[in-house]
Amino acid sequence: MNEIIRDKIGAIEFRMLSPKLIKKMAVVKVITPELYDADGYPIDGSLMDLKMGVIDPGLRCRTCGGKVKECPGHFGYIELARPVFHIRYIPLIYIFLRSTCSSCGRLLLPQAEIDKWLKKMSEVDDEKKAIITKIIINKTKLIKKCPHCGAKQERIKLVKPSTFMQGSTKLTPIDVLERLKRVPDTDSELLGISPAAGRPEWMVLTVLPVPPVSVRPSITLESGERSEDDLTHKLGDIVRTNQRLLENLSAGAPELIIEDLWDLLQYHVTTFFANNIAQIPPARHRSGRPLKTLTERIKGKEGRFRKNLAGKRVNFSARTVISPDSHLAVNEVGVPEVIARELTVPERVTEWNLKEMKELVKNAPHKYPSANYVITPDGKRKVISDETRGAILEELAPGYIVERHLRDGDIALFNRQPSLHRISIMGHRVKVLPYKTFRMNLCVTIPYNADFDGDEMNLHIPQTEEARAEAEILLGVENNIVTPRYGLPIIGAIQDQITGCYLLTKTEELFSQEKAAELLASIGIFELPKKPAMKKGGVKYYTGKQIFSMILPDIDYIGTSKNCPYHNVCNNPDCKYKKVIIEKGELKQGVIDAIAIGAEAPKGKLTQAIINKYGNEVAIDFIQKAALLGINFLQRHGFTTLLTDTDLPQEAIREIKDAFNHAEKKIDEIIKEYHEGKLKAYPGRTVRETLEFKIIEIINRARNRTGRIVESYVKPNNYTMIMAKSGARGGVLNLALMAASVGQLSLRGSRIRKGYRNRTLPHFKWGDIGPAAGGFVRHSYKGGLTPTEFFFNAITGRDTIMDTSMRTPKSGYLQRRLINALQDLKVEYDNTVRDASGRIIQFTYGADGLDVTKSDHGKLLIPKEEVLK
């Protein structure tokens, strides 16, 4: 943290490696395939030569003198006895061979045309250059005679993977190398190799770079045996073959043997680069496992790019199971002490905190608030142990850094995967607690999409002042109440918290002074409402609305509640009970339900009004208090769900029965009409489809009626119904499912039709297309399903599971693509939206420049109450 970054990487250039450069950057020429001598010491000139870096602790690099972590490693090289092709350049070599003259090496176009294209190329960007190259390749394809030297051109064929045939003769890499050397820079540019990037002949390898040892570390097994990296194995093969080829060449061995060895060398070099080329058998380990060579290291999800470069492993992080704690503030996270002792925050010692820091060091390493390491001003890290504590305590002075344990109030980043949106990572204040799970307030489960059935979450401790500031200001929970997705609170009360507030603000019951004080004290308010609603026998009484008002800041708010709280079925759309009025922080009328304090669209309106007037801190405090008040009240009030919630009176059951009987009769009639051919088809539809539509229509109508019947007959104190009305959980539909009827099951958007020939199950008659055979479940979950109904229910259940499991990876990929396409876009200081290269995408963000998080459901937030005042 005391490092000042002075230099930045400005740009990275990509070029082809020339043989000269390969030799220049190498520190050793590798000539022996053996790795270690009899003592197990690396042999000079071998693949493990100490000049290429060290991997054993204790040894020093012979090039730079660095130890294991200091030396970055150095390249070596292998001088190939005969040149070989680089497998990834084969397609490009093929283009060159076909488009240039076999004798003079010029592009097979007249000079005038070459000049014309060159001029064009100097004027256009990379994308157009590729198009020009394509045109030129096509033009030269059929030219039989070189326009420069007049030589006749014979067509060259590529025999995959890496053999070029000119007529019936094979072109060796030496021949190709010679030809490519003759191609002038201008012609090479037209064929796609920029002269600045390199020369075409470099595509044929004459020397091979040997990657440093640190790229291919060997591991020592328990038995003391060394196990080499796949790359070392492959390089060993190359060196061995190369040496044999060299010996045979100098001994003047027969051409046949040389050819074979040359091919073998080509194979080894090819598989060194890529071990999954078609037509080439993959090089295998002794155990039969294919070797993982260069290409495989880079490619794919587990490859270098996606695994190590675009994403990195970090220190100062922890992971454990989560559990709920309503008494934590919404922006707090409970951290187990064992974890707090492991995670540290670096704190610079100054005159002012010297005493405190000394105290911490004194406590180390066994007590809890203490420290794990100190860093001296010259950057040395010292462990605090029983032995070193005394000395460290002595020398500790301003300028030292103490890595102290995590303690209450530190900022931490809390995260749950999959991190689908930015509020999957938020900044919390640490609260160190006993036991072994992370604790969190229930209101933040929504943005994290967390529950407590075994979910685990991650915690990261920012280590620099800048990081801490960002974690607090940009990622802090209180600053992320409103989601950028649609501009409404995503943090708010849930489930019982809502039910509690709903019942508290709805009840006509009065609270005695004692009860009111007790309830308010439970959420940390030690005052009573100013004016009691009633006085009786010297005792003051308060209403639930008054108690709720105690947590409200001074605010005016006019809103609606989800349902009229006083009637089961409220037919009046302008029902006055639905209106919620808050005047000067006093709840005058209506109830507080999910619309006011809930989370996720279209809820949390009251929360939003508070954010707008008093800011995020007040709002988060309000959410926490409202949630706690809700459950504390509910605890005293009593709340549950009962089997009897789903009981219906006799006449309701009869009505439902009637509704279904009526529907069934009607369907029978229609089916009869259909069989008699009297049914008229809808325009553009077949008769069968029309029948299907009509049946579904009738069933739906009957279903809707039963829903209404259930709603009207349910008792007002029905718990399930209270939850539905307050918006806490579930709806009337869920109650109807349990109490009245499950209704029509649909598979892929229609009634169930699959199964046996001419019928869905063997329980039905042939050709039965009635409601029951189509998956209509007349019974309720409580009443119990018939075997066929149960089976149909299982069919749709299984279909849903399939659907979900197919969808998750698809939508994951869509999101990855979206992020990749849009990640560089940002708003500039002139309010335009631009990409990384400065192209303007939008002149004003979203046409009006509004930030969705600061808006009201995407529109400009205008406090109506203030206009009317």
Add this chain to the structure above:
Amino acid sequence: MTLPPSIEEQLKELKEMLKLNKAQMEKLRKIAEKQYEKSLIEPGEAVGVVAAQSIGEPGTQLTLRTKLLAGATEMTVTQGLPRLIEIFDARSEPSTPAMTIFLKPSYATSEAKVEEIALRLLEISLEDISKEINVDLLRMRIEIELDPAKMKKFKVKEKDVLKRISEYFKSAKITTGAYKINIKPKEEDMDIKKLYRLRVKLKGLHIAGIKGIKQVLPIKFGNDWIIKTAGSNLKEVLKLPEVDIERTKTNDIFEIWRVLGIEAARNAIIEETLDVLKNQGIEVDVRHIMLVADIMTNDGTIKGIGRYGVSSAKASVLARASFEVPLKHLFSAAVKGEVDELRSVVENVMVNQPVPVGTGMVDLRVKKGDKK
């Protein structure tokens, strides 16, 4: 201060809803201006990532079900996640092209009239109106037997059919009988293979209606009748005098681009995306979808979100390499001698440097020893 049009609109609505007088209106404007300044987006905000997350995150809630019958009389149209992917992939043709055709007021009210118009739209090929189309090998000709019933249904006259065929095969010899047409091609085309190929061509010969319109369905929409179709041909449909050009829609985005231009295509992307999300009850702010549509249409063509579209056009080698098929990009960069200027996000993550968005956008360096 001038407020953007969308906010002016909002103020007007509020005025009517709350029945404000002049003084109150004045006050409202003041409040709105203050709020507007407070609600502006901040420079540096990574709006792209936020948009991508806002669309991607609810993706898990979308159904995978391809076809959905909404209501009793609607057509099958691809919806949910597959449709969303289709839009963002910029497929040149939707898997289920469909149109919603609105008619001018004078036609829209009568069911009979609308049905008549609908039938005229329907594409009718020779196969649709004939009983048989055979190859007579003996006489080396093709025999067509027309179906009078079908012809009546589609209101096609024999004369017109004949005209179409003779227009199409100018050099062939055509003889006719009662609902029978025989076609004898030119001498050089006397080849069995060619005859069979000709038969296939004849089957698909466009006789009447509009090419591409595979199904028509008049439905009631408010007080009016509209026509929903499977298959789409915007250009031809807009030529019909009965059609209300302003409201008629198609879900084929590329067709909109060809017929009405890139701005219309951009709007179509936004509308189609909103439609999919709304149908599934998912809330996403328009601004996010607008941004995606804008980057897809930024250079005047429609580019998909993915390897071959937007991502392939990036300037940075490493950014492209980190997405998909890294080796291809690395080798082509080497050959071209490309330079990565490290201007976007991923490259800087790779080299452990601050990313140039948000707080990382600010750059401040002081020369050492320069104390003045």
